[in-house]
Amino acid sequence: MRLLAIVASWFIPALSLAQDGAVERVIDPGKQVVILLNESLAESAAVAKHFAAKRGIPEANLCRVKTTDKETLTWDEFRGQILKPLGRFLEKFPEALYIVPVYGIPTRISEESPENDAPTDGPEGTITKFVTGRDYACVDAELALIPRPGHELEGWIDSDLFGKDERITPAHQLFLVSRLDGPTAAIAKALVDKAIYAETYGPVGDAWLDTRGLDKATPLGKTDEEIRLAKAMFEAAGIPVHHEDTAAAQDVSTFRDCVFYWGWYAADYTGTSPFMFRPGAVAAHLHSQSAFSIRQDSRQWVGPLLAHGATCSAGTVYEPLTVGFPTMGLVLERLFRGYTWGEACALGNRKLSWMAVFVGDPMYAPFAKGMKDSQERNRALASESYGKAAAAIDAGDLDGAQKTIEEVSKIGVPMEGAQDVAFLAREIASRRLGKANGTVADLVKKLDEARAAREKGDDKAAQAAMEKAVALSSMSWDANFTLGAFLVETGKAQQALQPLEKAQKSRPDSHELREPLGRALAANGKFELAIPLLEDAVADGAGSDCIAILGDCFLKTRQAVKAIQFLTDATKKDAKNRAAFVALAKAHEENKDVPSAIKTFKEAMRIYPEKNEEIAAYKDAWRSFYTTAGHGKDKREKEDVEWVIRDFDNTEYQPPTKGVALEIAKQADAAVGTEGPVGLGTIPGEEMKVPGLPRLAVGNASSAELTIYLKGSCARLIKMNPLNALNPTVKDYGVYPGDYDVLVVVKRGADKTVLSGRVTFHLNMKYGMVMDNSLAMKFPAK
Structure with missing residues (x-):
């Protein structure tokens, strides 16, 4: 940037600003x-x-x-x-x-x-x-x-x-x-929200200034001095100031509680780690093209400052010379006096028809006359209301607690860091319906324990904590909804109905209740009641699982055409949702379209189980397919399905328990060691003469000891001693179709080699897994 030597042309007479300005905000x-x-x-x-x-x-x-x-x-x-x-x-x-x-x-x-x-x-x-x-x-x-x-x-x-x-x-x-802009539309919208927040509670935080340590008598030093003058202004306003005065550019992301920033002279944003400005922050960095592009979050300055939470910023779209850059000290001084952001920018801008652009809500006036007192009241009320209302609830004074919540709710904007009084409002409504056996703090503790247990993956402990929360407050919306939604999510939708119906009594119009309650009603055969709830949830963007359940509800209530409509949509949104395909196939059959039903069942069967827990549903789908195939004209369809179903009762295809599968996976991971595996190579496959589940012909024709781990829906652990024979003993193993991580540990004395690969075992296929000394897999000799 080519700098123009200037003399600071603004002056704050007494430098004794009060944070409550003298100027009223008057806007129509x-x-x-x-x-x-x-x-x-x-x-x-x-x-x-x-x-x-x-x-x-x-x-x-x-x-x-x-x-x-x-x-x-x-x-x-x-x-x-x-x-x-x-x-x-x-x-x-x-x-x-x-x-x-x-x-x-x-x-x-x-x-x-x-x-x-x-x-x-x-x-x-x-x-x-x-x-x-x-x-x-x-x-x-x-x-x-x-x-x-x-x-x-x-x-x-x-x-x-x-x-x-x-x-x-x-x-x-x-x-x-002044524009509402930024790297994304969401950031542009948030500028308004942050401005209103800061007007409500005040821009609270520190000021950070970055100058270059230049002599004010030098041409470039005039700009340094202009920024330095702002230090006294912030101090007079009671705002803590951090001033760095060396040639080194500051790392903006090291600023803490930053609500005002003014500095120069780096080309691009200097932050190196996650960072956000405080709500209401005004931030600007003087550089020739600091606003050349506002719609990116890493180059130049205005865009990145907004992306990191600034409420207002200013910059220049082309080379302005320093005299053409907004005089941010004067902009801030006018803002402190009570002017709006739009007014302050105009009063602090030397040059018209030039390069300066201002970003932020132009109506923003956090220091206007009267703002300071209202902000202090709002902060006190928002900080104290939760404790006051909770104490009233514990004392049984629900009306008193309600009054306190209504007072803080009138503020209209929740305060960051304040406890959520909306939770207390729900609890008041709940306790008007049923008895509570514990304090608000007891209830919160159990809900927090449940949340922590879920994050750790301990569903048993999570459910126990949720049930204790319900015992503390029998009609608590939060306790019952949390338990009910958890049960639905973990495949226990039938058990979820009671807590979710209790939650509904407390908040009958709750949007978030609709999907889990609808799913619980469907799981309990109450399809007519489930349909309107699930329809609302789908209209609000619920996922393919919800759409599939809604389609199944239509099917169960003999509304095949509607069922087909919703289930088709579900299969398009999630091509791996086997349950949706199965329900769609049944809907086609209900609609007397057996060919479409058979075609859809075939698609469902190609969605292989990914986990041990999915095998039961996969088998049920095949049995439903068998029934539908019996209604078709091609009798061979039924025979082919029957061959697959026969494998279900074959001991070779018995899947391990969940615990055994987890142990196999654990041993496989431990077997890899620190050196890592090498590529497994191709496992040859051939189509079987009759349909069925995948079959593996496993044998050892090598001089090594082999251990084979299959990690997938039907996990297997196979150990084979060295045979070094031309015609080794070969044993067939059955697995369910799907993707498997195949790990082969080859041991020759103290030497160990680990082979690894990702393999898909398909229906109606047999695979050769006889390994010789070359470590290649093949079919056994015929």
Whole structure:
């Protein structure tokens, strides 16, 4: 960046700021705020509508334009696609003061007349070289000057508002422009939420300044000094300040509790580890193109600062020279006085029609007159309400507890770090329905124990803790819902009905209750009651399992056509959902379409079991297939299915218990050792003469001792002594079809080799697993 020597042109007379400003926030959202969105991008409208809803801005104030979704456009595109339609729209809003471009509106205008750059007949110097004749521009800077048509496009214009301490009105003929933007639409939306949060509870945290240790008498030192002046401002405001004054760039991610950051002069964001600014944070880093691209989260500065939680930021889209960068100390000082972010940016910006872009909710005014007192009250109320309400509940004063919760709920925004009073509100409703045998703290402790046990994978301990929570508060929504949802998730949907029905009595309109309660009702044969709950859950985006259960409910209630509709959708969303395919096949049969039923059953049978626990359902699916195949015209279909079912009773195919399977997997993992395995190679296979489950012909034709581990739905551990024979003894082993990790440990005395591979064993196939001294697998000699 080429720096222009400047002298700090702002001054805080007494440097005795109070965090409660003297300026009131006076905005009429319906008359003064216009939102600019790009209707070519759905996310742009979503951000605009979110802002409008949060700030009470009418839908009529949304100006929709069609333009590129890129960050740069030409002057012709700007004039035709943005400036002209916005100008017409603004005719309906004579009192408009704020224009808010949102995610999807470009930020930069490319150069139109490069031949005018750096005129040779002008005086030599930085201004001539980098300002005179330049007509590349910032979109927002040009929007601000809509009330001043015909202004010079080349170069900059000195702002007549810079350094003023006065309310900006339409009479100033300058729109206050700050955009809601960022690397993603979600980040852009969050700027509004964070601004409202900080207005509610205050921007709480520390200020961090980064200067370069330069002498203020030097040209570059003037910028250093400008940043240094902010230190006294923060101190006067009672905000802890951390100031680093060396040439080294600070690692932003080392800042703690950062709510204000101003620094220079690194090209890109310097954070190296996870980090988030505090809500309400204003953060800016002076660099030539700090906002060249706002929609990325690692390059330049504005985008990454927003991605790491900044509520407001500022930067420049092209080379501004230091005088063209917003004077952040003055912006912050005006914000402290109570001005809105939009006003503060205009009062701290030296140059119009230039490169500065401001990002953040322009209505944000956390220090406006009266804010300090309300924020202190809100923090105290949010901090104390949980304990006060919990004590009232324990004392049996449910009305008193309800009153406390209603008071804190009026704040409208939950405070970070405060305990969740919504839990207490649910508990109050629950205790009005049934007796409690413990304190709120006892109940929370058991729910926490259940959560911790689940995270460790100890389902038995988790269920025990949930059941104790229900015993402490018999109608507790949280205890009953947690237990019921757990039982549904772990395949015990029949047992889940009682706790979920109790939860429903406490909160009959609960959205999160619909899917687990619907599944529990279906598991207990109450299909008619389950259907409306499951339909609502599916409409809200429930997964393929829920869709499949809904389809099965339609099937059970003789609504085959609806069943086919939902089950087809379930199979499309999850091609491995065997239960959905089986139910769909049954629905086709119910609809008298046996060929479609048989075809669908065949698809279901190709979805192999992945775990030991799935084998039972796989066998049941085959038996259902057998029944349907008997209704078909091709009798061979039934015979083929019958051959497979016969294998179910063959001892060769008996799957191990879950405990044995886990032990086999454990031994296999231990056998690998530290050196790791080598590739197993191909296991040859051939189609069997009659259908059936996969069969393995295993033998040892080597001089080594072999141990074979099969890790899959039907785990096997096979040990074979060395034979070194041309015709070794071969034994057949049956497995269920599916993917297996095959591990072969080859031991010759003290030497050990481990072979490993991933193999899919298919239906109707036999595989040769006779190993010779070359460690290749083959079929036994015929």
